């Protein structure tokens with residue numbers, strides 16, 4: 001089960017990935033004229049606007065979860 005230690009009513013999303021980091025954020029650049037300046041994708045599966053991040057991941061901080069969004073930045077070519 002994925003319950004948070006000492007918080008039996010809360011579930012943790014990330015059980016295995018980069019648990020040594022306090023936060024996980026991945027960012028990279030894609031050359032494309034179709035992108036805006038950046039796109040922020042949800043990594044935590046809690047966004048009400050999935051697949052885009054709506055900031056819902058911040059609620060996980062109280063559980064000790066470290067999932068943050070995937071940020072894709074536009075790369076000028």
Ligand code: FES
Nearest residue numbers: 042043053056057
């Ligand atoms: Fe899921 Fe931001 S809402 S990463």
